[in-house]
Amino acid sequence: MGKKKLRAMSPTExxxxxxxxQLKEATVQEIREQLPADRTLAYNTVQTLLCRLEQxxxxxxxxxxxxxxxxxxxxxxxxxxxxxxxxxxxxxGGDPKPLVQFLAEDGKIDEEDIKRLRQLIDKRKKK
Amino acid sequence: MGKKKLRAMSPTExxxxxxxxQLKEATVQEIREQLPADRTLAYNTVQTLLCRLEQxxxxxxxxxxxxxxxxxxxxxxxxxxxxxxxxxxxxxGGDPKPLVQFLAEDGKIDEEDIKRLRQLIDKRKKK
DNA sequence: CTGTTACAACGACAAATGTAGGAGTAAACG
DNA sequence: CGTTTACTCCTACATTTGTCGTTGTAACAG
Numbered sequence: 001m002g003k004k005k006l007r008a009m010s011p012t013e014x015x016x017x018x019x020x021x022q023l024k025e026a027t028v029q030e031i032r033e034q035l036p037a038d039r040t041l042a043y044n045t046v047q048t049l050l051c052r053l054e055q056x057x058x059x060x061x062x063x064x065x066x067x068x069x070x071x072x073x074x075x076x077x078x079x080x081x082x083x084x085x086x087x088x089x090x091x092x093g094g095d096p097k098p099l100v101q102f103l104a105e106d107g108k109i110d111e112e113d114i115k116r117l118r119q120l121i122d123k124r125k126k127k
Numbered sequence: 128m129g130k131k132k133l134r135a136m137s138p139t140e141x142x143x144x145x146x147x148x149q150l151k152e153a154t155v156q157e158i159r160e161q162l163p164a165d166r167t168l169a170y171n172t173v174q175t176l177l178c179r180l181e182q183x184x185x186x187x188x189x190x191x192x193x194x195x196x197x198x199x200x201x202x203x204x205x206x207x208x209x210x211x212x213x214x215x216x217x218x219x220g221g222d223p224k225p226l227v228q229f230l231a232e233d234g235k236i237d238e239e240d241i242k243r244l245r246q247l248i249d250k251r252k253k254k
Numbered sequence: 255c256t257g258t259t260a261c262a263a264c265g266a267c268a269a270a271t272g273t274a275g276g277a278g279t280a281a282a283c284g
Numbered sequence: 285c286g287t288t289t290a291c292t293c294c295t296a297c298a299t300t301t302g303t304c305g306t307t308g309t310a311a312c313a314g
Binding site: 011014015018022077080081083084086087088089090091092093096097098099100101102103104105106107108109110111113114116117118120121124 | 219240
Binding site: 011013 | 300301302303304305309310311
């Protein structure tokens with residue numbers, strides 16, 4: 001399987017890639033529209049970002065009429081794994097506990113989440 | 128209280144700041160020694176990073192003999208909060224659930240953690 | 255057909271980032 | 285003392301990043 005070595009993404013590129021995942025596939029315009037209200041980027045800026053993402057291997061595109069339709073070339077899971085690990089390494093020396101704890105303290109995790117977590121873990125143990 | 132607007136840190140700077148927190152205070156050398164084995168940076172490189180962190184307001188330093196001793200000027204919690212939020216925003220559009228789920232699936236969270244989480248949450252609710 | 259739109263292609267550019275060399279200097283060694 | 289050490293300070297520099305402007309062109313409105 002593809003153990004392809006992808007060049008690292010910049011923060012803004014990450015932001016854009018996420019939107020492409022969300023839309024499955026998208027043109028420059030569509031990405032622009034999908035940007036959060038407090039985040040404006042010129043058409044050209046988005047275009048540049050998408051191109052760079054393609055050069056780095058995260059996206060591919062096909063033509064549809066005069067427009068380019070960009071689509072992911074990598075699974076979110078794949079990218080998320082390395083990105084999160086990287087993040088964990090930098091900010092917490094690789095130990096996830098402080099992160100989880102922070103999420104809980106910050107009210108980002110609720111009972112629901114915990115229930116689902118327990119299930120996940122149980123399932124993992126069974127296997 | 129200090130709602131000081133700190134300039135953003137680069138990834139490598141984050142890495143270094145974490146080490147300073149860990150050591151409470153440290154000289155360039157001490158930071159270098161604290162670097163993971165697979166991560167070598169020249170003395171000067173570490174120095175530059177520490178200086179930039181100081182310029183950005185994350186560190187201060189005092190002199191001890193001929194050496195500079197750097198120390199944090201910000202609480203980890205403070206920085207972690209904004210950094211995690213930022214990260215969450217970029218990679219998950221701000222929704223922490225996928226992150227938690229990933230951590231669980233990736234085996235980063237175990238029963239212990241869940242127990243502690245539940246306690247945390249219960250406590251939060253009581254308040 | 256002609257002016258107006260939408261896009262892509264290409265180029266540009268300042269700032270941030272990662273990484274380090276070299277000069278200068280005070281302290282420690284012999 | 286003269287030399288080696290151990291640091292700091294200043295400088296540098298190739299890349300990457302964030303952000304666009306300009307130009308050319310195909311499609312569409314009239």
